[in-house]
Amino acid sequence: MKLVFLDAVTLGNDIDMDIFDQFGDVVVHQMTRKEETIERCREADIVITNKVIVDKEVMDTCENLKLICVAATGMNNVDLAYAKERGIEVRNVSGYSTDSVVQHTFAMLFYLMEKLPFYDRYVKSRGWTKSGIFTSIDRPFHELRGKQWGIIGLGTIGREVAKVAETFGATVVYYSTSGKNHDPLYPRMELDTLLSTSHIVSIHAPLNEKTENLLDFVRLEKIPAGSILLNLGRGGIINEGDLVRAIDDKEIYVGLDVTEREPLPEDSPLFDVAHPERLLITPHIAWTSIEARERLVAGIIHNIEVFLKKHTI
Numbered sequence: 027m028k029l030v031f032l033d034a035v036t037l038g039n040d041i042d043m044d045i046f047d048q049f050g051d052v053v054v055h056q057m058t059r060k061e062e063t064i065e066r067c068r069e070a071d072i073v074i075t076n077k078v079i080v081d082k083e084v085m086d087t088c089e090n091l092k093l094i095c096v097a098a099t100g101m102n103n104v105d106l107a108y109a110k111e112r113g114i115e116v117r118n119v120s121g122y123s124t125d126s127v128v129q130h131t132f133a134m135l136f137y138l139m140e141k142l143p144f145y146d147r148y149v150k151s152r153g154w155t156k157s158g159i160f161t162s163i164d165r166p167f168h169e170l171r172g173k174q175w176g177i178i179g180l181g182t183i184g185r186e187v188a189k190v191a192e193t194f195g196a197t198v199v200y201y202s203t204s205g206k207n208h209d210p211l212y213p214r215m216e217l218d219t220l221l222s223t224s225h226i227v228s229i230h231a232p233l234n235e236k237t238e239n240l241l242d243f244v245r246l247e248k249i250p251a252g253s254i255l256l257n258l259g260r261g262g263i264i265n266e267g268d269l270v271r272a273i274d275d276k277e278i279y280v281g282l283d284v285t286e287r288e289p290l291p292e293d294s295p296l297f298d299v300a301h302p303e304r305l306l307i308t309p310h311i312a313w314t315s316i317e318a319r320e321r322l323v324a325g326i327i328h329n330i331e332v333f334l335k336k337h338t339i
Contacts, residue, residue, distance in 0.1 A: 119325030171195030179231025
């Protein structure tokens with residue numbers, strides 16, 4: 027049996043790929059360009075991909091392909107309908123990164139809320155040393171207790187964020203992007219109301235026809251000055267050009283772990299923000315704790331084992 031991993035670099039160099047050797051002939055590619063995908067998949071029985079696209083064109087050249095393992099939860103990089111037509115099973119891994127994403131949400135929040143980059147620079151530039159006072163209140167910050175936290179997308183991650191926010195004393199409200207979610211634990215609000223009344227807004231929603239460009243300039247302007255907006259869902263939910271305008275127009279603080287295009291292109295408007303201290307960007311790392319990646323690999327292994335128990339290759 028031949029197993030091909032198309033983009034192992036997305037799991038990190040600290041993950042031991044030798045664990046897959048138990049399944050036969052394993053070929054690990056760190057990265058795969060679009061034009062390389064067909065040739066690399068041609069003789070594979072099992073393909074593992076995180077972000078490399080496996081579409082009809084690829085599958086049509088793979089006579090032996092029986093299983094596609096997606097090293098992620100989202101499967102939009104695989105033509106699921108055609109795979110089903112071809113009798114190729116597709117398996118993903120869900121729930122592995124919840125704790126990691128929740129933790130990163132609060133890391134971004136407190137970095138922005140407590141003005142940590144300013145104070146770090148203040149001390150290291152010897153400003154504190156020269157001040158003659160034991161403390162500094164040059165950049166006042168608020169406590170989370172008593173603040174309203176609005177969550178856009180109250181799925182598994184959104185609910186876990188809500189639980190932690192409550193332990194800090196925040197009041198949680200939410201907006202259902204599907205319009206079908208009715209959670210009795212938290213008040214449901216219309217989006218404009220949530221944006222205009224919340225001190226913190228965090229996005230934990232997928233990108234689809236209902237969420238694409240959900241926060242444009244008109245909606246971003248509804249966010250009160252001093253509030254914090256966090257996107258740990260998907261890039262494209264916030265219009266990035268409009269976001270730059272909003273940040274420079276009003277003192278709002280924004281944390282992005284996802285962007286419309288990844289990696290961030292040279293011509294991204296996010297590089298042109300006039301108030302960079304109001305914008306924190308991390309390179310889609312919320313899901314990447316060591317523990318989360320270990321759970322992800324374990325999930326892929328499990329999917330292969332379950333498949334092999336049902337089929338003989």
